[in-house]
Amino acid sequence: MSLEEAHDRWQESASALGERSAYKKVWDRQAREFDVAALAVGGFIDEETLDQRAQGTLETLRQKVGLNREDVILEIGCGIARVGKPLSRLCLHWFGSDISGGMLGHAARRLKDCPNTTLVELATVGLQEFPRDAFDLVYCTVVFMHLFEWDRYRYVEEALRVLRPGGRAYFDNFPLDSDHGWQVFTQGGRYPLDRRPAHLSMSSSREELRTYLTQAGFADVVVHDLPNGLIAATGRKPDE
Amino acid sequence: MSEDPNARAAALQAELDAVKRREAEFRAKMVHEFLDRGERNTYLHSLREERAALVKRGQEASADLEVLTRKLEAAGRKAEALQSELAAIKGSVAWRLARFFGSAPPPAPARPAEHPPAAGGVFTYYFHTSPFRLYRDATFTLRGWAWPEGGGSVTGVRANLDGRLFSGRLGLEEPEVIARYGPQPANPKPGFEITFETPPGRHLLSIEAQVANAEWQTIMGTSIWCEPLDP
Numbered sequence: 001m002s003l004e005e006a007h008d009r010w011q012e013s014a015s016a017l018g019e020r021s022a023y024k025k026v027w028d029r030q031a032r033e034f035d036v037a038a039l040a041v042g043g044f045i046d047e048e049t050l051d052q053r054a055q056g057t058l059e060t061l062r063q064k065v066g067l068n069r070e071d072v073i074l075e076i077g078c079g080i081a082r083v084g085k086p087l088s089r090l091c092l093h094w095f096g097s098d099i100s101g102g103m104l105g106h107a108a109r110r111l112k113d114c115p116n117t118t119l120v121e122l123a124t125v126g127l128q129e130f131p132r133d134a135f136d137l138v139y140c141t142v143v144f145m146h147l148f149e150w151d152r153y154r155y156v157e158e159a160l161r162v163l164r165p166g167g168r169a170y171f172d173n174f175p176l177d178s179d180h181g182w183q184v185f186t187q188g189g190r191y192p193l194d195r196r197p198a199h200l201s202m203s204s205s206r207e208e209l210r211t212y213l214t215q216a217g218f219a220d221v222v223v224h225d226l227p228n229g230l231i232a233a234t235g236r237k238p239d240e
Numbered sequence: 241m242s243e244d245p246n247a248r249a250a251a252l253q254a255e256l257d258a259v260k261r262r263e264a265e266f267r268a269k270m271v272h273e274f275l276d277r278g279e280r281n282t283y284l285h286s287l288r289e290e291r292a293a294l295v296k297r298g299q300e301a302s303a304d305l306e307v308l309t310r311k312l313e314a315a316g317r318k319a320e321a322l323q324s325e326l327a328a329i330k331g332s333v334a335w336r337l338a339r340f341f342g343s344a345p346p347p348a349p350a351r352p353a354e355h356p357p358a359a360g361g362v363f364t365y366y367f368h369t370s371p372f373r374l375y376r377d378a379t380f381t382l383r384g385w386a387w388p389e390g391g392g393s394v395t396g397v398r399a400n401l402d403g404r405l406f407s408g409r410l411g412l413e414e415p416e417v418i419a420r421y422g423p424q425p426a427n428p429k430p431g432f433e434i435t436f437e438t439p440p441g442r443h444l445l446s447i448e449a450q451v452a453n454a455e456w457q458t459i460m461g462t463s464i465w466c467e468p469l470d471p
Contacts, residue, residue: 104372108462109360115442118465121372129374 001035020198021148023099023125030199031102037080038106040199050082056228057083057141058090064224064234065168067091071136074162076127076155077143081107081117088114091137097122097129125151127158134162139170142230145184145201149208156212163237169218172232173204180229209233355403357446361457362389364421371445375438375466385414385430386459388451393426396450399436400458402443408434438466 019026030040038050061067071091078084078096080103088094088111096111098104099122111117120129125147138159144152152171159169174181181203188200206223210233213221218235226232274282365386387394397408412431424430434447446461 101367101370101372104370104462105460108372108460111463112461115444115463117463118374118442119372119462120374121370 001033006035006038018198020146020200021151022198023147023151024101026198027098027100028102031100031106034080034106034109037103038082040079050080051086054083054086058087060141060172060226060228060232061087061137061139061170064232065137065139065170068136072134073137073139074127074130074135074159076138076140076159078107078119079103081110081119083141084117085110085114088117092116093118095120095130095135097127099124125154127155127162130162132161133164135167136164137168137170138163141170141172144171144173144204146199152204153212153216156216156218160216160218160237165237165239167237169213169235169237170232171209171212171234172226172230173209174201174229175205175231176203178225178229178231204231206231206233355400355405357400357444357461358448358456358458360461361449361451361459363387363449363457363459364389365459366417367447367460371447371460371462371464373464375464376469378437378469379435380438381433381435382408382447383412383431383433384447385412385417385432386449387424387427387430388449388457391426392451394430394432394449394451395453396456397432397434398448398450398456399434400446400448401436401438404437406434406436408432438464440466440468442466 027040031037058067067087067090069091072093072095073087073091074095074097075084075087076097078098079100081096084094084096084107093116094114095118096104096107097120098107101121104119104121107119111119122129140155140159147155152173156169156171159171163169174184176182176185184201185203188196188202191197191200209231210221210223213233213235217238219238221233221235224232224234363386365384367382367384369381369383371380371382382399386397394410397410399406399408410432411429412433413429414431417430418424418428436445443464443466444461445464447459448456449459450456
């Protein structure tokens, strides 16, 4: 499938904005074909570019929250395991969670040679499938733009619960005041009112992310401006 | 004719006394011989050597005892070190990972070569009960529907868990799927269900279908975690 064809199919697979909260339905529809799924979650369809982009995310995680060989890591909204596939080689075990079983089907194929990985389909918004105090690092990248604010905060709260004391958290989104962020915002604005898709990307502010993490109970909350035009909030679960 | 036991005992006692007497006479004679030859010290020397040998045996026994004591002390120190190491491990991530799934999951058993996962096929499919989960029961029933995109009827379905095969049930009605995708002449009832065991630990699961009574093909494969059962 060419990139243009994938774009067309992606448009066809889009749900209406009014269905934005029906995350499972919205993202399962976009997961029916691998190329469309890859485009929807990564912006690219070829493995090489997906891997290259994932390296950028790994570097960001390494710099902002650290990556250790002994880490048990959870990704919220892992999609096709764009980040999880290379990250699994750098940690003890990587868990990928996603609300779309269709996306996880593609992830399973990409992870067939990565035994220290586990995929878990989320029943709804939240991390109810996981016990408390289980992970060293929980991260969520390029996901918040597709969620309503209340659901963003729900995942932050849940991340605190499933992290072990001292565990680290990372959440990112695009802001309006970066070139990249403004470009995404204006592109979204070009959709006709009646054709705005459910997955339409919506920004976060630094104050918003900082407030989520602080209100949830994280310590050492820091908001970072990343070179790729995103902003990221990091925090640490307080020691018991 | 029976012999009188008392008489027999008296005879044996007399014989024993005679032997003792002869031995005493022999020893006395030997001493006299040593004395006659002016080698009194030689006999004393042999007695002293016997005593030295006994002392040496006693010393060796003491040395053995000391070695055993040292080994016991070393074992005690090793036990203390292991206790410390265990405490450190219990604080480690790996231990928490094991706790996350209950007791430490055993390594995945070696997959029998006769049942490796089937080659991947291209199927249109859906699982009503998602296989992407933390397995918490002794068994799991996967329900879904599938047909090969290249055509052909599905004539068998199974789960392959680390090489162990679990046959499934085919031919379940899926009216909503047929309504959505249109009639599927090769697979008019594309639904299936497979129940497979989920022993604690990490396993490789592949859901496989047999197409047109020929080769088996993998619909979907993934690594799964199974938690120990609650006591």
